[in-house]
Amino acid sequence: MRILFYGDIVGKIGREAIKASLPSLVRSKGVDFVIANGENATHGKGLNEGHYHQLVSYGVDCLTLGNHWHSKPVIDEYIDEAEHLVRPLNLIDCHHGLGSVSYDVDGVEIRVTNVMGQAFMKETVSSPNEAMEKLLSEIDPCIHIVDFHADSTSEKEVFAYLIDGRVSAVVGTHTHVQTNDARILEGGTAYISDVGMCGAADGVIGFEKHSVINKVVYGQKGIFEIDDDAQPMVNAVIIDIDDSTYRATSIRTVNLLENKR
Numbered sequence: 001m002r003i004l005f006y007g008d009i010v011g012k013i014g015r016e017a018i019k020a021s022l023p024s025l026v027r028s029k030g031v032d033f034v035i036a037n038g039e040n041a042t043h044g045k046g047l048n049e050g051h052y053h054q055l056v057s058y059g060v061d062c063l064t065l066g067n068h069w070h071s072k073p074v075i076d077e078y079i080d081e082a083e084h085l086v087r088p089l090n091l092i093d094c095h096h097g098l099g100s101v102s103y104d105v106d107g108v109e110i111r112v113t114n115v116m117g118q119a120f121m122k123e124t125v126s127s128p129n130e131a132m133e134k135l136l137s138e139i140d141p142c143i144h145i146v147d148f149h150a151d152s153t154s155e156k157e158v159f160a161y162l163i164d165g166r167v168s169a170v171v172g173t174h175t176h177v178q179t180n181d182a183r184i185l186e187g188g189t190a191y192i193s194d195v196g197m198c199g200a201a202d203g204v205i206g207f208e209k210h211s212v213i214n215k216v217v218y219g220q221k222g223i224f225e226i227d228d229d230a231q232p233m234v235n236a237v238i239i240d241i242d243d244s245t246y247r248a249t250s251i252r253t254v255n256l257l258e259n260k261r
């Protein structure tokens with residue numbers, strides 16, 4: 001099974017980068033299943049229903065989320081019916097959506113789980129390690145891709161080594177910067193600390209650099225803006241998984257600059 005996993009989609013330019021890159025990547029690389037982190041897809045924060053359906057129509061089979069999962073509260077109104085959407089597993093007292101979802105891909109089960117880290121994150125969640133151990137005690141083995149949405153590379157490595165050999169892949173998201181440490185761990189779990197992002201290349205983690213400087217350095221009010229006319233960048237990984245052992249056999253990074261509109 002060959003899986004394409006896109007990093008955090010940031011705004012319209014990120015969604016357009018998915019639309020532009022997905023068909024050719026799927027065709028040229030022989031991809032069977034596409035996962036993308038959608039926590040920043042709607043104007044940089046959250047995911048509204050229209051953009052959820054838009055990304056699914058572009059060919060994304062499963063969208064994961066992160067600390068911005070509820071930045072568009074309308075998600076409460078559609079997530080229970082959104083079968084292509086997985087929210088963080090270790091939210092406290094959340095009654096909407098699922099943190100782990102299983103898909104049938106030509107008779108092969110692929111499970112996608114989204115977990116949030118705790119280090120340097122403002123949001124309060126339960127222990128990702130305990131939540132993952134509990135989930136693994138409740139499910140049957142299958143191809144299992146885990147999006148670990150966290151800030152700290154060491155927290156991500158601890159989490160991955162804890163469950164090495166018990167899931168097919170741990171793909172880090174949230175920092176929006178692709179790391180150069182993609183590898184297969186000893187037990188057969190594919191790993192990367194952060195897959196990166198899909199959005200404007202020449203900015204601060206997808207946001208227009210001057211709007212970020214004005215706010216962070218000079219304390220001006222306003223929002224982080226997104227330049228939809230900037231150079232679009234696509235960060236992803238392609239992971240190969242043995243259908244019988246559920247172990248990964250390779251993980252390759254994808255780092256593309258799409259044509260400007």
Ligand SMILES: [Fe+2]
Binds near residue numbers: 039
């Ligand atoms: Fe993000």
Ligand SMILES: [Fe+2]
Binds near residue numbers: 039066173174175
């Ligand atoms: Fe995030």
